Amino acid sequence: METTLNEPQKRLLAAIFEIGAEHAARALSGWLGRPVRLVVSSVRQVDLEAACEVLGAADTLVAACPMELRGPLAGQIILVFDDRAGLALVDFLLRQPEGTTTTWGELEQSAARETANIVGCAYLNSLAAHLPTSSAEKTLEPGPPSFRHEFAASLLQFALMDQATQSDQLLLIDTRFLAEEVELEWTLLLVPSGDSLRSLISASSP
Amino acid sequence: MPDVPSANTTQPTPIFVPMGRWAVAAAPAVIRTLLGSCAGVVLYEPQLKVGGLAHIVLPDSRGSVDHPGKYADTAIPALIEDLERLAGRRLRPRLTAKLLGCANMFQSSGNLEIGRLNRIAVERILAESNVPLTRSDIGGDAGRNLTFCTSTGIVAVKVPGGASYDV
Numbered sequence A: 001m002e003t004t005l006n007e008p009q010k011r012l013l014a015a016i017f018e019i020g021a022e023h024a025a026r027a028l029s030g031w032l033g034r035p036v037r038l039v040v041s042s043v044r045q046v047d048l049e050a051a052c053e054v055l056g057a058a059d060t061l062v063a064a065c066p067m068e069l070r071g072p073l074a075g076q077i078i079l080v081f082d083d084r085a086g087l088a089l090v091d092f093l094l095r096q097p098e099g100t101t102t103t104w105g106e107l108e109q110s111a112a113r114e115t116a117n118i119v120g121c122a123y124l125n126s127l128a129a130h131l132p133t134s135s136a137e138k139t140l141e142p143g144p145p146s147f148r149h150e151f152a153a154s155l156l157q158f159a160l161m162d163q164a165t166q167s168d169q170l171l172l173i174d175t176r177f178l179a180e181e182v183e184l185e186w187t188l189l190l191v192p193s194g195d196s197l198r199s200l201i202s203a204s205s206p
Numbered sequence B: 001m002p003d004v005p006s007a008n009t010t011q012p013t014p015i016f017v018p019m020g021r022w023a024v025a026a027a028p029a030v031i032r033t034l035l036g037s038c039a040g041v042v043l044y045e046p047q048l049k050v051g052g053l054a055h056i057v058l059p060d061s062r063g064s065v066d067h068p069g070k071y072a073d074t075a076i077p078a079l080i081e082d083l084e085r086l087a088g089r090r091l092r093p094r095l096t097a098k099l100l101g102c103a104n105m106f107q108s109s110g111n112l113e114i115g116r117l118n119r120i121a122v123e124r125i126l127a128e129s130n131v132p133l134t135r136s137d138i139g140g141d142a143g144r145n146l147t148f149c150t151s152t153g154i155v156a157v158k159v160p161g162g163a164s165y166d167v
Helices: A007-032 A083-093 A106-130 A152-164 A194-203 B072-087 B109-128
Strands: A036-047 A061-069 A075-082 A148-151 A169-179 A184-192 B022-026 B030-035 B039-045 B050-056 B096-101 B133-138 B144-149 B155-158
Touching (some): A007 A036, A007 A106, A007 A184, A061 A083, A061 A152, A075 A152, A083 A106, A083 A184, A106 A184, A148 A152, A152 A169, A152 A184, A152 B030, A184 A194, B022 B072, B030 B039, B030 B050, B039 B109, B039 B144, B050 B072, B096 B109, B109 B133
Parallel strands (some): B096 B133
Antiparallel strands (some): A036 A169, A061 A148, A075 A184, B022 B050, B030 B144, B039 B050, B039 B096, B144 B155
């Protein structure tokens, strides 16, 4: 069975995921009480070799809140930020000057997880309404977010492993947000499982 | 002196090995990779100071020839062949192996199984190739940042937020 998206399929999915990303941006804006702008929303299918550079340099340490997806769209949804942006988020949520928080303690991790939960659920609720029928027969519900401090390339490897068992081309849905007035930039990655990749391709075929 | 190619710089530029690829080099050289659930296989010949690293994704190619570096059963023979070509001679039985990686961040059974199958496949293929596995640093739930020095055969490992150690 085909595991590579053609251009029309990519455009269709990109349009659907962009609607989800706009919902997520609005939810993030409500959570922060600040305007949040959607910077990039893209559907990318990349080679194994390129996959681990999607978040920048392979050995960059990132903070990440992965949530496992089950059901018709299985896989991982992961909110990722570099340390500076993640710790600035915590300062902002705790109403303290930027630069006050310097380490990821339990309170800081909890703030990151809650942010991921809000953004991820808004995104998935929108996707459930717009994805092609066979991929959205049920509500899309993520598991509880966890918190990880990880090398960018290792994080992507963990997330992409299931797809790698079925395809040499790996699909990532990459969404980037920028909060205005504060230096906060995040990436929301959606990585379908191998089976879900096949379902998405099948459902987006004319 | 070993009759193998060698870089002339005193501080060699690290060779980075992405997922599903391998690299070989003679001393002085540094080979790097980042591992998560993948398996990193490091081979080293201490007299000639030549070594290589394969970044293996899955255990079995099932006959596929498109991406030999992706699978344990095709990557390890290719790595040995490239090393012997670099050295210009047969390296076994002096070649030794280290296995790193095979971690699991997500608790889904599929990921756990791949790490286990990668380890079993690597151990079997090394044994069939007459390359003893001398050290392992596998499992856990975190990534590993590897720096392999072909002058010493040492693999320096960094984990996120943790101390570095040598394997």
